[in-house]
Amino acid sequence: MVDTDRTAQPTRTAADLDGPKPVPLLGNLPEFTRGRVTHRVLERWCDEYGLTYRFHLARHRVVVTADPKVLDVVMRKRPDDFRRSGLMAGVLDEIIPTGVFTAEGDQWRRLRKMATQSLNVAYLRQYFTTITQVTERLTRLWDRAADSGESIDVLDQMMRYTLDVTVALAMGHDLNGLETTGEGLHSRLPKLFPEFARRIEAPFPYWRYVRLPRDRRLDATVREIEAVVRERFVEARARVASGADPANFLEALVKPLEDEPAFTDDEVFGNMMHMLLGGEDTTSSTAAWTLHYLAEHPDVHRKVRAEADEVLGDRKFPADPAMVGRLKYAEAVVNEVQRLRPVAPYLVMQPLKDVTLDTRDGRLHLPALTVLFVLIAYGARRDQVRFPEPETFRPERWLDGSMPPESLPYTPFGNGPRFCPGRNLAMIEATMLASVLARGFDLEPDRSAGEVGEYMTFTAFPTNVAVRVRRRG
Ligand code: HEM
Known part of the structure; x- marks a missing residue:
């Protein structure tokens, strides 16, 4: 109009x-x-x-x-x-190879179907055990940190966590980056985004003519992931052909869509990579910011804990996505974190x-x-009408019924037909982490590394988020 x-x-x-x-x-x-x-x-x-x-x-x-x-x-x-x-x-x-994030036109339509199919609610229910297993592994690390008094580098740990979850869901492979020290896929994958951003901003595409050591490292990382994916490819095809229900993204991707030709190997590999990349940095930064705000706001922490006690009861972890859905206050915390610190x-x-x-x-x-x-x-950070005192961190604003999530001006997962297909998975991960960790541990900000800040490459990351933890008294 x-x-x-x-x-x-x-x-x-x-x-x-x-x-x-x-x-x-x-x-x-x-x-x-x-x-x-x-x-x-x-x-x-x-x-x-x-x-x-x-x-x-x-x-x-x-x-x-x-x-x-x-x-x-x-x-x-x-x-x-x-x-x-x-x-x-x-x-x-x-x-x-091209995946759903970069494809356009008809190719995007095909790849998008594949992506939404492998992240739909039915699959998420199936993946849920994997998410709780990785969360359990993380709580063991927090137990150890509580015993030793060591500070936790929150972003690093959240990156390992989300990578473990995404790789396990993606291809049924237990990377265990959380407990692995030294170099490996878990340490190299997070470096891909900064490299993409560096090339996008480069005034001249020098890498087409000369390969610097960092370009060779980039090639090596991509080859390494490709090898892992292709290794599992054959198994996935065989399992799906035998009539088994897909148990991970890869199996969902190799399952032919109705009335559609099968995806090529490159399409599957490209989409897998886009899922891995889409699922890792974004969710880990949101989770890291969430833990930062919990450490800085003991009143909010107490409310998340009280809710977890009530909803989870005797259970250490939520039983299913529906139970995560009942953690309304923890979800409001994640919404508020994304409003103030969009990744x-x-x-x-x-x-x-x-x-x-x-x-x-x-x-x-x-x-x-x-x-x-x-x-x-921008809108959600400035809109005085929808978000009174927009600079203030106040999760309660999400619970008075006035704010339907995912409508303008609050669209942390984008909008329209290219809306983020990983939204439900990301919200489950971040809400579960907030709830389970706030329930089990007291958090104290550790500012010894410097002021908490942020920087932007392909997505926005927090810097210097560190906490010391104690087991709940
Ligand atoms: C807090 C976590 C996350 C945030 C904030 C986020 C945000 C976004 C945003 C803003 C877009 C662009 C949407 C648009 O163009 O309208 C997007 C696209 C996408 N995201 Fe996410 N995302 C998150 C987690 C995930 C996860 C867990 C996955 C998969 C495992 C994922 C996979 C993708 C993919 C494949 C696309 C491209 C969709 C397309 O172009 O059709 N994201 N995401």
Whole structure:
């Protein structure tokens, strides 16, 4: 709908938008990347220049928007009218075969079906035992840390935890990164995201001509994962062909979809990689922030514990996803953490054809393939009406019934047809961790490593989150 007052205004183009002043050659790149908190820079500019503005990445003008009207259209009209950034997809597809995150058009439709099939609620019920087993392993480590008084590097541990869960669910392989010291897949996989981000931001694709040691390490990591996946591939195909119900993502992926040709090996490998990557850094950062907020807010911690006592009773772990669903306060804590510390604060997209968008300040014309930064987390951090005192951490705001999760402006898992297919799994993991750990342990923040901060590569990570734990008194 176009409101009549605004149709009287001339249609603007990207060149008419306000924005920070670029410097010669580099544009706004230095300010954008300084301190590796690009999402905070984009939000600050949004406060200064309005909900839709422009800035320059070197010589390229790009548009940024946090306007709910635009977000709604851009997120919903995929894959036909908008795509993910072609630059990002190109860089990723060079490293691993195309998967659901980078695919477009009909290929995306096929791969998306495969991804949602392997993460649907029925499978999650089946995977649940694996999630509790890994959580149990983690609580044993916390017991040991309580005995020794050693500080826990929370992000590192959460990365190992989510990787153990994802690899086990993905292919029935027990990585046990939680208890493994030294180098291995568990230590190399988390380095993939920073490498992707580095290449996306590189002014020149040097790796096509010269391989630096870090590029060779990247190749080696991908080959190593590929070897593990392909090893299990044959077994998975044989099991599914024998009529057995799929017991992990891989088996779900090799099960032919009705009326669809079977997926190729590359499609399965690509999608597996996208699941592993999608499931690891995002969930681990959310879980790490959650533990940080619990350590910093003893009153909230007490409420999570009281709820866990009531819901879990004699059980140490929830019996099934439905029981996790009853941990409403712990879930509200995770929602509030994601509102304040979104791990995917913006998405980069491009219109596939020339478009004219209704914005809050009139119409905006964008030629096909304009690079568009979509700030999906800004609204929930600024909206005074939906989120009174938006800067305050207050999980109770999620429990008064006024806030249906996953609607604008709160969309930590994205929106529209490309909405995150791992949402349920991520919420189960983060809610269960909050509940089980808060129930069993007292947490004390350890600030010896420095101030808690954040940095952004492909997703946003917390830094210096460390806690000391004691068994519940
Ligand atoms: C707290 C945890 C997580 C957050 C905040 C998160 C967030 C997101 C966001 C914002 C998107 C983009 C959605 C869009 O374009 O509209 C996305 C896509 C995706 N996520 Fe997640 N995610 C999380 C966990 C997971 C998990 C556990 C998995 C799988 C195991 C996963 C797999 C994916 C995949 C495959 C996509 C691409 C979907 C597509 O393009 O169709 N994510 N996620």
